[in-house]
Amino acid sequence: MTDDTWAALVEAEDSYGEGAETHALARAAAARQQGDEKQAHIWAAAANELHILHNINKQWAKPRARPFGAHRPSA
Structure with missing residues (x-):
């Protein structure tokens, strides 16, 4: 992966x-x-690359019934 591709990937993922x-x-x-x-x-x-990373994440991430634990997100 080139530096330019990595920068684009990070920019897109962060945003x-x-x-x-x-x-x-x-x-x-x-x-x-x-x-x-x-x-x-x-x-x-x-x-x-994002497609690959997101597929890996879907495969290994455990779904959570309560994604914020016992806490509610603050507004």
Whole structure:
């Protein structure tokens, strides 16, 4: 993975969480439409890595009946 792809992956994950893959795919499509193949490739690669990471997480994460434990999130 290139440094550019890693930076895109982290940016998307930090900002969009579970929606990061969709965001990265949208950025890749937008870059492609603008003729920026380098950015399109970076974002497509980031989307692919995010897809893999999120699938791993779904496989191993344990669902929680009470995701915040005994505490309610503060407003």
